[in-house]
Amino acid sequence: MNDFNISALITPREKPATPLRVAVLGGGSFGTAMANLAARNGCETCMWIRDEKAAQDMQQSKRNKRYLPDFQLEETLQFSSKLEDVVPNRDIILVAIPSHSYRDVLKQIAPMISGQAIVSLTKGIEAETFCLMSDIIQQELPEVPFGVLSGPNLAKEIVANMPAGTVIASTSEALRNAVQTALHSALFRVFASSDVHGVELGGALKNIYAIAMGMGAAYNVGENTRSMLLTRALAEMSRFAVTLGANPLTFLGLSGVGDLFATCSSPLSRNYQIGYALGQGKNLEEAIAALGQTAEGINTIRQVSAQSRLLNVYMPITNALYEVIFEGKPPLGIALSLMQNGHRSDVEFVLPHEQV
Numbered sequence: 001m002n003d004f005n006i007s008a009l010i011t012p013r014e015k016p017a018t019p020l021r022v023a024v025l026g027g028g029s030f031g032t033a034m035a036n037l038a039a040r041n042g043c044e045t046c047m048w049i050r051d052e053k054a055a056q057d058m059q060q061s062k063r064n065k066r067y068l069p070d071f072q073l074e075e076t077l078q079f080s081s082k083l084e085d086v087v088p089n090r091d092i093i094l095v096a097i098p099s100h101s102y103r104d105v106l107k108q109i110a111p112m113i114s115g116q117a118i119v120s121l122t123k124g125i126e127a128e129t130f131c132l133m134s135d136i137i138q139q140e141l142p143e144v145p146f147g148v149l150s151g152p153n154l155a156k157e158i159v160a161n162m163p164a165g166t167v168i169a170s171t172s173e174a175l176r177n178a179v180q181t182a183l184h185s186a187l188f189r190v191f192a193s194s195d196v197h198g199v200e201l202g203g204a205l206k207n208i209y210a211i212a213m214g215m216g217a218a219y220n221v222g223e224n225t226r227s228m229l230l231t232r233a234l235a236e237m238s239r240f241a242v243t244l245g246a247n248p249l250t251f252l253g254l255s256g257v258g259d260l261f262a263t264c265s266s267p268l269s270r271n272y273q274i275g276y277a278l279g280q281g282k283n284l285e286e287a288i289a290a291l292g293q294t295a296e297g298i299n300t301i302r303q304v305s306a307q308s309r310l311l312n313v314y315m316p317i318t319n320a321l322y323e324v325i326f327e328g329k330p331p332l333g334i335a336l337s338l339m340q341n342g343h344r345s346d347v348e349f350v351l352p353h354e355q356v
């Protein structure tokens with residue numbers, strides 16, 4: 001079978017006369033994937049990696065040997081372990097730090113911020129505060145233009161030049177345009193939205209259901225079951241997000257159903273891998289240790305389960321997962337009780353539950 005290799009047909013872009021200056025904070029797989037795209041588009045791009053040895057090695061080899069060992073990165077991409085070399089005098093700062101350390105890193109860069117725009121790449125929720133990354137940006141860096149980037153963007157597929165699309169969400173048109181200029185190409189289409197929380201919640205919440213789908217794969221569930229789970233997941237996540245002020249239509253886009261589908265279908269997803277390991281009988285600690293990378297969904301299940309009870313939002317799948325993972329309830333018994341739930345509306349924005 002032929003590979004779908006359209007990258008071979010693309011002529012490299014000319015370097016723009018006044019290239020955008022882009023910083024990427026975080027040396028994991030997604031930060032690297034986005035930094036590589038920006039560098040390829042002619043942006044002056046530098047990544048911040050906190051570990052000095054790793055930064056030096058990446059600067060010399062132009063490879064991320066820990067997270068993306070099979071891929072040669074752009075020759076022009078720069079690396080540094082010093083925030084003061086990376087953050088000042090930039091147009092855009094892309095932040096790809098896991099949610100548990102996000103606020104800490106923003107506090108470190110706050111004294112270096114003048115006119116830079118901040119864009120979150122992180123798909124998580126802060127433990128204890130229930131802040132999304134855009135909330136943390138506004139709290140730690142008030143007055144700074146900000147946005148979030150989210151979509152079906154498995155990092156390994158992007159660095160392998162497989163076509164993908166994403167969404168930049170911001171209320172600032174100038175910021176949306178700048179991010180499109182930095183990242184958009186024939187291999188990576190960057191669509192726009194103004195629903196920041198909706199786009200961000202799509203990216204964070206789908207990790208919950210990727211864990212459920214990974215477990216389902218370990219149990220060999222059928223396609224009908226997978227489709228039902230995926231669609232009810234979409235109903236549940238949009239219900240929750242709308243309660244927090246998001247537009248339900250956002251969930252029809254790439255950052256909603258698009259990312260849900262990609263992450264719930266792909267063994268490349270770390271959250272799916274965690275679910276698969278749990279379904280095979282590993283405990284949570286073993287599953288996390290075997291992964292060795294960020295899987296935001298575990299913390300997200302905890303946060304969203306608690307928040308759904310506080311806000312009285314019906315989240316049966318999330319709460320079922322919480323019971324299986326954190327309370328040791330039997331997965332099959334919990335799945336049966338989910339199936340025994342009463343009659344509900346298919347799309348509650350069309351037919352409200354009260355009328356069923």
Ligand SMILES: NC(=O)C1=CN([C@@H]2O[C@H](COP(=O)(O)OP(=O)(O)OC[C@H]3O[C@@H](n4cnc5c(N)ncnc54)[C@H](O)[C@@H]3O)[C@@H](O)[C@H]2O)C=CC1
Pocket residue numbers: 026027028029030031032050067096097098099101104105121122123124153154155156292293294296
């Ligand atoms: N990998 C993917 O396919 C995608 C990931 N994301 C999101 O991007 C975010 C980052 O994920 P990845 O890059 O995949 O993670 P990763 O697990 O590949 O790497 C995390 C990186 O963050 C660094 N880090 C952790 N704590 C830090 C701290 N306190 N200070 C400085 N650096 C720190 C680690 O050293 C590592 O380089 C996550 O929220 C994830 O949901 C979003 C889209 C796709």
Ligand SMILES: O=C(CO)COP(=O)(O)O
Pocket residue numbers: 123151152153154155207210259262263268269270271272294295296
């Ligand atoms: O968000 C992702 C793809 O869009 C990556 O998902 P994981 O964090 O589960 O790998």
